[in-house]
Amino acid sequence: MKNIDAVILANGDYPTADTPLHLLHEAPYLVCCDGGANRYLASGKIPDAIVGDGDSLAPEYRERYRHLLHRVTEQESNDQTKAVRFLLSQGKRNIAIVGATGKREDHTLGNISLLIEYARAGANVRTYTDYGVFIPCNGNCTIETTAGQQISIFNFTARDFSAEGLRYPIFDFTNWWQGTLNEATDNEVTIRATGEYLLFVNYLADTQRVRNDSRAFLT
Numbered sequence: 001m002k003n004i005d006a007v008i009l010a011n012g013d014y015p016t017a018d019t020p021l022h023l024l025h026e027a028p029y030l031v032c033c034d035g036g037a038n039r040y041l042a043s044g045k046i047p048d049a050i051v052g053d054g055d056s057l058a059p060e061y062r063e064r065y066r067h068l069l070h071r072v073t074e075q076e077s078n079d080q081t082k083a084v085r086f087l088l089s090q091g092k093r094n095i096a097i098v099g100a101t102g103k104r105e106d107h108t109l110g111n112i113s114l115l116i117e118y119a120r121a122g123a124n125v126r127t128y129t130d131y132g133v134f135i136p137c138n139g140n141c142t143i144e145t146t147a148g149q150q151i152s153i154f155n156f157t158a159r160d161f162s163a164e165g166l167r168y169p170i171f172d173f174t175n176w177w178q179g180t181l182n183e184a185t186d187n188e189v190t191i192r193a194t195g196e197y198l199l200f201v202n203y204l205a206d207t208q209r210v211r212n213d214s215r216a217f218l219t
Helices: 018-025 037-042 059-064 079-089 105-120
Strands: 006-009 030-033 049-052 069-071 094-098 124-128 132-138 141-144 150-155 159-164 188-194 196-202 210-212
Touching (some): 006 079, 030 037, 037 059, 049 079, 079 105, 105 132, 105 196, 141 196
Parallel strands (some): 006 030, 006 094, 049 069
Antiparallel strands (some): 124 132, 132 196, 141 188
C-alpha cells in the first residue's frame, strides 16, 4: 500500500475479502467506529482510536478502552462521519473505509453517499467492500483496469459526461441505475465530466491506480 494515512472500520458487515482485510490488518492508523470496535477488540487486536457516541460499544470495552474512546455525542452525523472528521482534524486525509456496507440497507446507502461529502471536506477517501471499491470523483478521472472489469457510475452533480475505454456510452445520468454495470474494454478507462460522481470498480486486480484531479491515492 502507498500513501494511505488511516483506515476506518465501520459498523456494517465485518470484511471477509482479501482486499479490505489486507487494508484492515496493515493499517498505519486504525479508527474503529464504536460499534465496529466490538468484533475487532474481541479478536484480541486493539485499534488506535474508537470514535462515536459510545452507545454501540460493549460496556466492558467502553470501560477497558476508555483511553482510546473519542466520544462525540451529537446526533446530526453518523459514526463513520465522526471518524472521518476525527482523522481530518489530525491532518490524515488519505482514508480507506472498510466494513461500511451490509446489515441495514439504509445505513449502507447513507455510508456510500457520504463519500461525496467527505471529498468536499478535503478527504481523499475510498470505501472498500468485499466486492469492489467506491471512489468519489470530481471532474475527470482515469483508472487502470482489466478488460471485462465492471464499472458503475452514480451521478450526483455532474454533467457533460463522456468516456473512453467503456463498452457502453455514458450520458448525464438522472437516476443511479442508469450508470450501473458498464465494462472496461482495455487497460485504462477515462471518464470526463464537470461535477461530482461516484465510481464503483469491481475487483479483478488489486493493482488499480486512480488519478482523480491529482487527489487520488494509490493502493
